[in-house]
Amino acid sequence: xxxxxxxxxxxxxxxxxxxxxxxxxxxxxxxxxxxxxxxxxxxxxxxxxxxxxxxxxxxxxxxxxxxxxxxxxxxxxxxxxxxxxxxxxxxxxxxxxxxxxxxxxxxxxxxxxxxxxxxxxxxxxxxxxxxxxxxxxxxxxxxxxxxxxxxxxxxxxxxxxxxxxxxxxxxxxxxxxxxxxxxxxxxxxxxxxxxxxxxxxxxxxxxxxxxxxxxxxxxxxxxxxxxxxxxxxxxxxxxxxxxxxxxxxxxxxxxxxxxxxxx
Amino acid sequence: xxxxxxxxxxxxxxxxxxxxxxxxxxxxxxxxxxxxxxxxxxxxxxxxxxxxxxxxxxxxxxxxxxxxxxxxxxxxxxxxxxxxxxxxxxxxxxxxxxxxxxxxxxxxxxxxxxxxxxxxxxxxxxxxxxxxxxxxxxxxxxxxxxxxxxxxxxxxxxxxxxxxxxxxxxxxxxxxxxxxxxxxxxxxxxxxxxxxxxxxxxxxxxxxxxxxxxxxxxxxxxxxxxxxxxxxxxxxxxxxxxxxxxxxxxxxxxxxxxxxxxxxxxxxxxxxxxxx
Numbered sequence: 001x002x003x004x005x006x007x008x009x010x011x012x013x014x015x016x017x018x019x020x021x022x023x024x025x026x027x028x029x030x031x032x033x034x035x036x037x038x039x040x041x042x043x044x045x046x047x048x049x050x051x052x053x054x055x056x057x058x059x060x061x062x063x064x065x066x067x068x069x070x071x072x073x074x075x076x077x078x079x080x081x082x083x084x085x086x087x088x089x090x091x092x093x094x095x096x097x098x099x100x101x102x103x104x105x106x107x108x109x110x111x112x113x114x115x116x117x118x119x120x121x122x123x124x125x126x127x128x129x130x131x132x133x134x135x136x137x138x139x140x141x142x143x144x145x146x147x148x149x150x151x152x153x154x155x156x157x158x159x160x161x162x163x164x165x166x167x168x169x170x171x172x173x174x175x176x177x178x179x180x181x182x183x184x185x186x187x188x189x190x191x192x193x194x195x196x197x198x199x200x201x202x203x204x205x206x207x208x209x210x211x212x213x214x215x216x217x218x219x220x221x222x223x224x225x226x227x228x229x230x231x232x233x234x235x236x237x238x239x240x241x242x243x244x245x246x247x248x249x250x251x252x253x254x255x256x257x258x259x260x261x262x263x
Numbered sequence: 264x265x266x267x268x269x270x271x272x273x274x275x276x277x278x279x280x281x282x283x284x285x286x287x288x289x290x291x292x293x294x295x296x297x298x299x300x301x302x303x304x305x306x307x308x309x310x311x312x313x314x315x316x317x318x319x320x321x322x323x324x325x326x327x328x329x330x331x332x333x334x335x336x337x338x339x340x341x342x343x344x345x346x347x348x349x350x351x352x353x354x355x356x357x358x359x360x361x362x363x364x365x366x367x368x369x370x371x372x373x374x375x376x377x378x379x380x381x382x383x384x385x386x387x388x389x390x391x392x393x394x395x396x397x398x399x400x401x402x403x404x405x406x407x408x409x410x411x412x413x414x415x416x417x418x419x420x421x422x423x424x425x426x427x428x429x430x431x432x433x434x435x436x437x438x439x440x441x442x443x444x445x446x447x448x449x450x451x452x453x454x455x456x457x458x459x460x461x462x463x464x465x466x467x468x469x470x471x472x473x474x475x476x477x478x479x480x481x482x483x484x485x486x487x488x489x490x491x492x493x494x495x496x497x498x499x500x501x502x503x504x505x506x507x508x509x510x511x512x513x514x515x516x517x518x519x520x521x522x523x524x525x526x527x528x529x530x531x532x533x534x535x536x537x538x539x
């Protein structure tokens with residue numbers, strides 16, 4: 001068996017019990033929600049909502065995915081029970097990192113999507129037999145911007161991959177806080193630069209929003225055109241370059257932890 | 264590198280922040296031996312084992328294990344080293360899962376041998392690993408390490424936490440698992456537990472290896488005697504014991520006497536800086 005497969009199998013064995021519980025929670029939430037909607041629709045005479053799975057998919061994707069990601073990395077890097085075994089596993093740091101990263105970034109969204117589809121295939125016919133409501137099988141491709149959602153998951157999750165290799169304790173909370181601080185600081189710096197720009201161009205005493213209101217329509221359109229030109233570059237940066245940079249940084253951090261902290 | 268050498272340490276230096284531990288440390292380990300690594304508290308036994316296992320990195324000199332630098336932590340080398348540390352929490356799972364999780368990494372893992380060792384250690388393999396006692400956990404990991412067929416087994420205080428019958432089982436099982444291809448390095452303070460098992464011994468003192476030889480070199484050359492009066496300075500070593508003085512003398516041709524025990528050897532060598 002290749003080392004990579006063995007690493008993936010190891011993750012499955014460690015997380016199996018928790019994943020089964022998580023799957024049961026998803027089923028219960030979906031079933032409960034669908035049953036409630038069916039009862040309301042039948043007895044209140046309101047139309048049956050079709051988008052239950054589509055509404056619940058993103059929260060499970062993000063919240064569940066982030067929790068699983070943090071557990072995957074932080075448990076092996078910083079938890080006493082696993083640290084030594086993980087350190088002495090006969091595999092390269094690249095293999096160790098990649099097995100975790102691929103499970104969190106690729107396998108989880110795929111498995112969750114399939115699980116949602118399969119759950120709907122079981123729940124919907126059952127509820128149809130009871131309530132005679134229209135069956136709404138989950139079709140991810142019918143969801144608006146399904147692939148954008150997955151891409152956003154990739155970005156957000158990459159932040160948590162890095163956070164779970166950086167913070168020894170409470171990685172989930174600390175990463176969320178650090179991310180919030182970075183976003184707030186970026187926004188503040190952005191406003192500061194905009195304010196400086198407005199002051200330089202239009203002089204003191206003019207407020208930011210007043211200055212924007214004074215910009216001629218033609219100029220504003222030209223500015224928006226320029227922004228549109230850079231939109232593709234921005235998306236590339238957001239959905240591809242930033243996650244890759246975060247993943248690479250997380251890999252180096254894992255290597256560093258393995259070389260120093262794990263003993 | 265010599266085919267028989269498992270590890271070669273040359274001019275190694277290592278410090279913990281501002282506390283220097285090893286400076287210019289040199290020694291080698293030859294395969295087919297059960298080495299006993301002895302030393303006072305803080306002599307650096309565990310650190311040396313971690314350096315051999317690739318868990319700590321040398322700051323100077325060269326260190327090679329089976330021809331590789333352990334610092335590089337290559338999977339091929341890690342697959343040949345089993346490190347039984349002094350502290351080792353086991354995960355919340357049963358033996359079957361633990362084996363399924365880790366044995367794919369050790370290509371020569373022998374499941375039958377593992378079951379045999381576990382039976383000899385009276386281990387209940389249906390019990391959850393995290394619920395085992397310290398001694399049971401140690402025996403479990405030892406059985407795993409021996410069955411892994413790794414060529415280098417590093418054990419840090421393996422008999423700590425073992426009850427009296429388990430210590431005997433430990434010695435028997437380790438001795439039976441030994442082969443020409445394997446090398447065991449056992450660090451211990453409990454020299455009496457290991458007396459019949461370890462040979463040669465390595466003694467670490469003040470960051471240096473002061474002794475790295477087989478015990479027979481000492482037992483052939485020296486003899487212990489109990490005398491009732493203080494022998495003065497006319498002996499190599501003396502120790503006040505109940506009923507007189509235990510003294511160490513050079514063994515004359517055909518002279519009989521009490522054979523040297525490991526604890527006495529250790530005390531003498533540390534006191535005399537490794538030279539008699």
